[in-house]
Amino acid sequence: xxxxxxxxxxxxxxxxxxxxxxxxxxxxxxxxxxxxxxxxxxxxxxxxxxxxxxxxxxxxxxxxxxxxxxxxxxxxxxxxxxxxxxxxxxxxxxxxxxxxxxxxxxxxxxxxxxxxxxxxxxxxxxxxxxxxxxxxxxxxxxxxxxxxxxxxxxxxxxxxxxxxxxxxxxxxxxxxxxxxxxxxxxxxxxxxxxxxxxxxxxxxxxxxxxxxxxxxxxxxxxxxxxxxxxxxxxxxxxxxxxxxxxxxxxxxx
Amino acid sequence: xxxxxxxxxxxxxxxxxxxxxxxxxxxxxxxxxxxxxxxxxxxxxxxxxxxxxxxxxxxxxxxxxxxxxxxxxxxxxxxxxxxxxxxxxxxxxxxxxxxxxxxxxxxxxxxxxxxxxxxxxxxxxxxxxxxxxxxxxxxxxxxxxxxxxxxxxxxxxxxxxxxxxxxxxxxxxxxxxxxxxxxxxxxxxxxxxxxxxxxxxxxxxxxxxxxxxxxxxxxxxxxxxxxxxxxxxxxxxxxxxxxxxxxxxxxxxxxxxxxxxxxxxxxxxxxxxxxxxxxxxxxxxxxxxxxxxxxxxxxxxxxxxxxxxxxxxxxxxxxxxxxxxxxxxxxxxxxxxxxxxxxxxxxxxxxxx
Numbered sequence: 356x357x358x359x360x361x362x363x364x365x366x367x368x369x370x371x372x373x374x375x376x377x378x379x380x381x382x383x384x385x386x387x388x389x390x391x392x393x394x395x396x397x398x399x400x401x402x403x404x405x406x407x408x409x410x411x412x413x414x415x416x417x418x419x420x421x422x423x424x425x426x427x428x429x430x431x432x433x434x435x436x437x438x439x440x441x442x443x444x445x446x447x448x449x450x451x452x453x454x455x456x457x458x459x460x461x462x463x464x465x466x467x468x469x470x471x472x473x474x475x476x477x478x479x480x481x482x483x484x485x486x487x488x489x490x491x492x493x494x495x496x497x498x499x500x501x502x503x504x505x506x507x508x509x510x511x512x513x514x515x516x517x518x519x520x521x522x523x524x525x526x527x528x529x530x531x532x533x534x535x536x537x538x539x540x541x542x543x544x545x546x547x548x549x550x551x552x553x554x555x556x557x558x559x560x561x562x563x564x565x566x567x568x569x570x571x572x573x574x575x576x577x578x579x580x581x582x583x584x585x586x587x588x589x590x591x592x593x594x595x596x597x598x599x600x601x602x603x604x605x606x607x608x
Numbered sequence: 609x610x611x612x613x614x615x616x617x618x619x620x621x622x623x624x625x626x627x628x629x630x631x632x633x634x635x636x637x638x639x640x641x642x643x644x645x646x647x648x649x650x651x652x653x654x655x656x657x658x659x660x661x662x663x664x665x666x667x668x669x670x671x672x673x674x675x676x677x678x679x680x681x682x683x684x685x686x687x688x689x690x691x692x693x694x695x696x697x698x699x700x701x702x703x704x705x706x707x708x709x710x711x712x713x714x715x716x717x718x719x720x721x722x723x724x725x726x727x728x729x730x731x732x733x734x735x736x737x738x739x740x741x742x743x744x745x746x747x748x749x750x751x752x753x754x755x756x757x758x759x760x761x762x763x764x765x766x767x768x769x770x771x772x773x774x775x776x777x778x779x780x781x782x783x784x785x786x787x788x789x790x791x792x793x794x795x796x797x798x799x800x801x802x803x804x805x806x807x808x809x810x811x812x813x814x815x816x817x818x819x820x821x822x823x824x825x826x827x828x829x830x831x832x833x834x835x836x837x838x839x840x841x842x843x844x845x846x847x848x849x850x851x852x853x854x855x856x857x858x859x860x861x862x863x864x865x866x867x868x869x870x871x872x873x874x875x876x877x878x879x880x881x882x883x884x885x886x887x888x889x890x891x892x893x894x895x896x897x898x899x900x901x902x903x904x905x906x907x908x909x910x911x912x913x914x915x916x917x918x919x920x921x922x923x924x925x926x927x928x929x930x931x932x933x934x935x936x937x938x939x940x941x942x943x944x945x946x947x948x949x950x951x952x953x954x955x956x957x958x959x960x961x
Binding site for chain 2: 408410430433434438440442443444445446447448449453458461462500504
């Protein structure tokens with residue numbers, strides 16, 4: 356694990372109409388790691404993420420991101436993070452290049468739009484509008500817009516939901532490339548294999564509480580230590596492996 | 609960037625350029641027709657040659673449009689329906705020489721009882737014609753006579769005065785109906801949600817939108833003036849530069865209303881009725897459709913402080929009286945006060961989603 360914590364969350368709380376949706380959560384994220392939050396729908400993953408991103412007021416507790424107190428200086432925090440939202444969209448009638456330039460202007464930055472598009476493998480779509488993109492392409496473009504300000508932390512809220520297996524694998528590779536550049540990635544997901552494969556550490560949330568937090572390997576090890584056994588299976592592959600074997604890894608877009 | 613996005617939207621193009629022009633053509637055509645015309649029917653019961661010539665002369669008159677009727681009763685019925693303003697009857701024997709061997713007789717002018725003004729006007733026009741005829745027939749000149757001459761002191765037509773109202777109306781609809789739906793549409797798709805995740809502030813978004821569209825608004829107004837000059841012989845008394853600066857200030861002010869509505873509304877269902885609620889009183893009270901001096905005094909006092917009134921007055925003063933920006937101090941003062949007020953409100957009530 357890396358030594359320096361880029362994100363420190365202490366006793367974070369949020370209530371809607373007196374119902375506590377995030378209850379007293381504390382954790383840290385180290386610089387350069389991929390940190391995953393797992394949990395069923397309504398567990399409070401998105402709310403937690405949006406409080407950290409300065410998109411939602413914090414009811415209680417404290418969040419420090421890159422040394423900045425999020426509640427006190429939300430604008431400053433937005434400067435150093437990139438966000439891919441679960442349900443959002445982009446202006447219509449503008450091309451990908453125009454949109455990237457527009458987003459860069461929000462940070463007072465200049466960006467090489469074509470270079471950024473080639474990083475997310477959308478070079479040939481440079482002159483298209485967002486509505487002409489497939490689901491996977493849209494998610495990759497969304498990540499590109501979140502990278503215009505060279506953020507220190509990239510937030511991805513369920514980035515692979517609704518994508519086919521090929522597009523999902525492709526996005527995993529992209530997330531790993533982002534990590535190699537030294538950017539910390541924080542993501543939420545429903546997919547266990549995604550968390551297992553991508554994340555250095557995962558936190559599991561349920562009913563607004565953080566139940567556990569460790570590396571995927573340790574979590575599994577601990578479960579087995581408790582004497583957990585699963586119905587024995589000899590196959591070293593699953594249906595998805597069959598699907599990928601038959602249809603190939605190539606992207607369908 | 610927003611202008612670019614806008615320019616790729618054919619519907620927006622229609623509403624910003626064609627719609628005001630259509631409006632201009634309709635209202636322009638209505639106000640250009642400034643000569644008074646009366647629809648009359650001539651019933652000739654006389655068989656004299658003089659009467660026939662006289663009937664021909666009536667048809668030549670610009671003030672009358674002589675309509676064909678079958679009978680006197682038919683004419684009366686038409687007058688009842690408003691198709692005719694007046695019936696002129698030449699009684700039997702009209703134009704028969706009298707004892708001095710000069711054609712004589714009375715023309716009877718019939719008019720609706722409820723509309724005596726029309727009857728009087730028709731009669732006085734007719735009197736003029738008869739006076740002239742009398743003079744030629746008796747070959748004498750009245751020693752004293754009144755000479756009537758209509759003058760247009762500044763050579764401005766009614767259209768030149770109407771134009772300011774038409775321009776004001778189109779700025780208002782562009783600013784309110786055009787701007788109020790932009791934000792709600794972007795909220796629906798989630799595009800604004802995404803912008804919120806960047807350091808962009810609501811105030812920056814609102815001001816940037818207003819500034820980008822200023823240029824579009826100016827272009828729209830310029831196209832109206834171009835058409836006004838080409839088709840309606842619009843005569844400009846003032847400076848186009850002054851006009852452009854003033855129009856920009858006016859558009860910027862009114863944009864604040866559209867942006868406030870759009871920024872507050874969660875969706876089009878909220879923005880549409882609110883737009884109407886704001887736009888219609890301004891439209892009717894600010895002298896777009898009829899002059900404010902026709903309204904009761906208290907309403908005039910009120911309308912004076914609406915943002916659209918000083919904009920329309922200002923445009924009119926520039927185009928018809930060559931007013932400078934300094935002359936327009938009071939108008940600019942009211943506009944400035946509204947501008948500050950409405951943009952503070954716009955930023956306060958803005959919602960990202």
